[in-house]
Amino acid sequence: MWKQNKPELLAPGGDLEKLKIAVLYGADAVYIGGEEYGLRAKAKNFGLDAMAEGIKFAHDHGAKVYITANIFAHNADFNGMAEYFQAVEKIGADALIISDLGVFSVAKEAVPNMEIHVSTQANNTNYMSACMWYQLGAKRVVLARELSFQEVKQIREKIPQDMDIEAFVHGAMCISYSGRCLLSNYLSGRDANKGACSHPCRWKYHLVEETRPGEYMPIEENERGTYIYNSKDLCMIEHIPDILESGIMSLKIEGRMKTPFYVGTVVKAYRQAVDDYLKSPALYHERLPYYLEEVSKASHRDYTEGFFYQKPDGKQQIYNSNTYIRGYDFIGMVQSDSDPATGIAVVEQRNKFSVGEEIEVMPAKGDAFTMRVSKMMDEDGNFVESAPHPQQILQIFFEKPVRKFDMLRKIVLDAK
Incomplete structure (x- = not known):
């Protein structure tokens, strides 16, 4: 029978300042991207010197650092990859986050003792694939956002006891299946699966009939247009008991492109919520309004519970705006x-x-x-x-x- 240890709070670190903020405001671990192989090409990201400084800072404060290498690689991407993995291992990185099987194989050969986490980009939706990754040498699987708590529990029951489950609990949701977006490539020539997403899910859309070019008809009546792909933001701070009961060990906050203020505000609120619950469930429930007020002080869209309780319907989308709520x-x-x-x-x-x-x-x-x-x-x-x-x-x-x-x-x- 699997037993939950103290859960990990995992925060985004888009640059060195955000990494330090995440650690100081309560993160147990931070995920960051290097200048290659990650899926946030527009983030400032880390050269090896900055990465080494960030890793030392995190370790000095009792936190871990995970390096994203979760692109879907093309042939040319493998040039220098093994040497890069050896370099990040040398400066003390705690794990690599990988989605591509070829990249995984390079890591296993180049840094056989380094922990590997399988990215949500690998579409981890079932226990069979999780077990397969474990057999290949993965320590952790990051679940797809499309899973319910019931499915998460089933995966936890079926995978090895020493394999960790990580899941997103807060931040932007992607309209595409676990982020594997083809819209960006098609509409702007920027490959989302290599870190250059142009976020077409946030654009304004109209309907055009073939024989009437130039006549832009709104898909839903609104004088400002419609944003049919624009999802609400995930927020699960009200559901910490269900998260921990499900078997999720690492609670992941999205946001490597967000501000230091966003990172500090959200991380601190979840740190307090998790710690309060572990100390006293009654205290946690008493302070729920406070946690919600705090996360809402960071810029955000309307909130949703995603797929955790039911399959989303149209209420999880935002149709009349692509702007944030900023209080x-x-x-x-x-x-x-x-x-x-x-x-x-x-x-x-x-x-x-x-x-x-x-x-x-x-x-x-x-x-x-x-x-x-x-x-x-x-x-x-x-x-x-x-x-x-x-x-x-x-x-x-x-x-x-x-x-x-x-x-x-x-x-x-x-x-x-």
């Missing part, structure tokens, strides 16, 4: 611990704010607190009334102690 602005990142004597800390501005405005300080650990900006200076010590310049360095007085990587946010008054 809070990320306005600054603390760059140094506050001075105990003066309460002043250095902040890097991310969005405009002014003296007199009420802001929230979101620390990596502990509860957020609200304060009004009473005084602010530029880096030369001159008093300023506002911070309008991107990445402007400021000195701000804080009512409570703050630490490096704490984040500042403020309510968007005209949020919709």
Whole structure:
């Protein structure tokens, strides 16, 4: 009988800053992409030096780092692949995330002692394929998003006890089968299966009749058009008990292209939810409104439970917009611990704010607190009334102690 150990919270790291934020805000592991072989070509990604720094930072804080190598490879992609895998093993990466059988075979030969996780891109929808991957040497299978809790439980019962199950619990959903999109290649010439997706699922679509070119008829009546492929975002923070009971060991948050604010906000909320549940189910249920409020402070689409409870119907799509719901602005990142004597800390501005405005300080650990900006200076010590310049360095007085990587946010008054 399989027994759940403490679950892993797995967060995205689109660059070095986001990796550090993910770790400090509560992730047990971070998944990142190198400059080759990953499926987020537009992310900043990591050169080997930055990767080594990120891995050391994670390990120093008790977290792991997994490297994505989940493209569907063409012949030319294998040039230098074995050497790349050996390089990331040498700098301490904890696992490779792979979807292609050929890439898998290269990894097994080049780095036989390295842990391999089979990507969701491999369309892992049944226990037979999971067992086959295990026989080939995989340690973990990342499930397709198209599975229900019932199917997840059946897979858990049928696979080896020491094989891990990972599943997405939060973030953007893909309209295509586990992300294997052909629309992008067809419509824009950019191969989603090699990391260059143009996200045509978010575009505006109309219907055109063959004999009446140029007449664009909306597929659903709306003056702004329709977005027939645009899925709501997955959010399972209300269902931590069902997630853990199903046999999912690693709870994966989507978002290597998202902001540091998104990563920190969502990771912290799930960290608190999981820890509270493990401490006391009653405490978890009591704090559900708080977790939902917190994840909703990060930019998001309307939320859905995906396939976990039932097959989605039309209600899981967004037909009249491709915009995000944004209730809070990320306005600054603390760059140094506050001075105990003066309460002043250095902040890097991310969005405009002014003296007199009420802001929230979101620390990596502990509860957020609200304060009004009473005084602010530029880096030369001159008093300023506002911070309008991107990445402007400021000195701000804080009512409570703050630490490096704490984040500042403020309510968007005209949020919709």
